[in-house]
Amino acid sequence: MGFPIDEASSAINASGPDTSITELMDFIYAGQMATTFENPLQEPPHMILNYDEDEDYYERAFSDEDGVPSHISKPMIGFGVPNVPRPILQRNLPTAAIGPPYFYFENIACALKGVWSTISRFLYEIEPEFVDSVHFSAAARKRGYVHNLPIQNRYPLMPIPPLTIQEAWPLTKTWWPTWDKRTKLNCLRTCVGCPKITKRIRDALERCDGVPDLHTQNYVLHECKKWNLVWVGKNRVALLEPDEMEMILGYPENHTRGGGTNRMDRYKALGNAFQVDTVAYHFSVLKSNFPNGITLLSLFSGIGGAEVALHRLGVPLKNVVSVEISPVNRKILHSWWEQTNQSGNLIELEDVQELGADKLEHLIHVLGGFDLIVGGSPCNNLTGSNRLSRDGLGGTHSILFYDYFRIVDTVKCIMVNKQ
Known part of the structure; x- marks a missing residue:
């Protein structure tokens, strides 16, 4: 060690x-x-202090030395990502997994041992697709996805976003020291560092005469990687602003300001959000299937990553049933819906646990069924950063995965019976 x-x-x-x-x-x-x-x-x-530059510092539990569980292939490119050669894959879905509806589940890749095998077992024995969003953005985001979407003929969102720190913030090149070799940020998290950290770094560097010694470099690099700090002046680093995180995650500028959201709530909302470019790459196969619009059941909607991805792809949002317990996130999604002049119907619910068979049957009757069910249940009890209640899928929050499965299975049964 x-x-x-x-x-x-x-x-x-x-x-x-x-x-x-x-x-x-x-x-x-x-x-x-x-x-x-x-x-x-x-x-x-x-x-x-030796960290890979694309490593999720807080997601190393039950992983090998690269921060990736041994059962996950490296590089993390799933069934394929843009501009990375990979043999053409064919997958045969289990009969029970074939839609309608399509479904798409997301959570952290580096979860506790056995979590993904359980998720796969409940979701019709589908093989998870593990992808690191470094292939779509300037920041790492190691995630697993279980879905029954087609995997052929995917395409990325345009324009291609900045893929390195230097592309995202060209002005930082002036101040970037040669001994900081980072080209990618680590995973954007729900908490950020405090200004005292940047002051300590500046003080440490200014005590050095010229190029800092190795100990100082190690200290500074550790803090920069841990908190995703960028260089903004001589001996000066800065924390990311919420709008900069929005850019890296593929959201429109000021997306999380909707409804008067305060700064810390914005950081928290973004830390839990989908990386839009990654999700849109997976969803791109749906555009030709739904030229007249899609009916989406969005579970654990968060700040609307799935909705933003479909909108940016040009898939009309005909009906969206959004289920999100956070009032802050609901305000953000509602604000985006209004600001983008969506012409479809937005139905907002609060708790997945209250979405029972009767309610689902009513929604299916009114809306004519669901085309896509998307969700990413809370990862609180799965991540290595949780030292107090790392209880896996039996934890207080992460147990909600079973509600995702329950809802998907119920919708499938109701829709099959109505055919």
């Missing part, structure tokens, strides 16, 4: 012999950072 033996032994004694390597590393690092925050240059002499 790159840590002194005494620190590793202390961590094992404190945490127990069955503790995972990831948790032991976090324990050691937390102790080191207690000193680092007081004097950021006093790193332990044997501390090695």
Whole structure:
């Protein structure tokens, strides 16, 4: 792990012999950072900060050294991404998985062991598609998708978005030090650093005469990778603004300002959002199928990533039933719906757990059925960053996956019986 033996032994004694390597590393690092925050240059002499530039720092639990579980292929290109050669794939869906309707489920790729096999088992034994959004944007976002969409003849959204940090913010080239080799950001998360972090970095760099020493470089690079900091001046780094995160994730400028959303709520909403360009690439196969519009059941809608992706593809949103428990997210989606002058029907519901068979049958009767069911249930209990309630699909929040499955299966049964 790159840590002194005494620190590793202390961590094992404190945490127990069955503790995972990831948790032991976090324990050691937390102790080191207690000193680092007081004097950021006093790193332990044997501390090695070595992160791949496309690694999701907080999604390494139950993973190999590259931050990707051993059952996920690398690079994470799923059934194919633009401009990356891959043999032509054919997949045969299980009979039970074939639509209508189409369905599309998303969650973090680097989840607890066994999570994706359970998700696949419930969703008709479909093989998950694991994709890192570095192939669609300037930031990593390792996600798994289980869906019954066609996989041939996909195409990317146009125009192609910036694919590197330097393309996204050309002015940063002036100030970018040669020893910072980053070209991609790490995963955009729900929390961001505080201004004190950028001040500590500036103070550390200004204490150096010319090119900073290796310890200072390691400290600065660690903080830059952890918090996705970019260079904005001599010895100066800055946190991403919400509108910059919107750009990286494929949303229109000020998308999350809808309804008067405050700054911290914007960060939280964006950290949980779909990467639009990635999702739109998967949805592109639907455009020719629904020239007159699509009827969408959007579960855990968030800030409307699926809706934005379909809209940007030019697929008319004929009917959208949006189910989202967060009032902030509902305001954002509703504001976008009005600002883009959508001509279809938007039906807003709050809780997937209250969406029972009777309600679904009524909606299907009124709307004529659903063409696509999209959802990404909460990942709170799946991610490696959750040290308190990493309970997998049985956790308080992530257990809602089973409601996604229940709703998909119920809709399929009702629609089959009405044929």
